[in-house]
Amino acid sequence: MASKVKSDSKWIYRHLQDRGCRITKPRQAILNILQETRKHLTAQTIYFAAQSIYPDVGLASIYRNLELFTDIGLVLKYDFGENQARYELAQGPQSVHHHHLICKNCNKIVDYSEAIDDEKEFLRRREKNLSRKYGFKIESHFIDFVGLCEKCSKRR
Template sequence: MTTAEAEILDELESELRAEGVRITRQRMAILAALAGSTDHPTAEELLARSRERDPSVSLATVYRTLSVLVESGTVLRNDFEGAGARFELANKPHHDHLIDLDTGDVIEFTSRRIEKLQEEIAEELGYDIVFHRLELYGRAKKKV
């Protein structure tokens, strides 16, 4: 485990403790799986990764732990069409998502042009953007 992953793990553990959740071996395995994620895993994928650390982790424990972390704002639940619920840490820098409709892959991207255009549109309509989420759905172009 890298230093960055260890710091994330400590933060996640603190969030659960602040919510009054007892920290168990199984929950630590789930937190470690989240801390080490570089993708957008499903609950089932987190279960498999957690079981690599502790085979006694149950799907119910994964769901309960995710529920607390989502409620506290530490973890984001993304409900992508065609890809189901995916989870990611909330402390990542802002980004948008492209979801591959054929594979379910979730690709993170950032675009200054899109961000600027959104700000311009909000300004024209008399609004300040507080939060936004952009999801693009597509299929990879066939190579000719």
């Protein structure tokens, strides 16, 4: 019953309502949490955090809504080779489009977003080319570099 849901960015709610989705407390809680961090959170972490906003929330709703948000492009879902997915807001004040460096030994993740401009041009060409050739309607892309972080490459 109790709920500490704060008011959120209007555009997110419009995005949901345009699709006939209701604005529920679990959804507000999840979005609040994602808006307050830059980290990639697991469903469990989001679940625990959501309980402090809306104690009655269930884990199933966390998964259901993360899937919904991912489907409608509000959230990005990542797999960094752990045995669980990670999520973050696709757009918003806290989030900048970025890619990842993944240490295959300790699983450390570094986000980077610099020098993105020459990348944009490259990706624009590539997406146009691929769309035409394969008939795909491309919505997003992921670029991950995998290797060893400084610590792990010394330790080997």
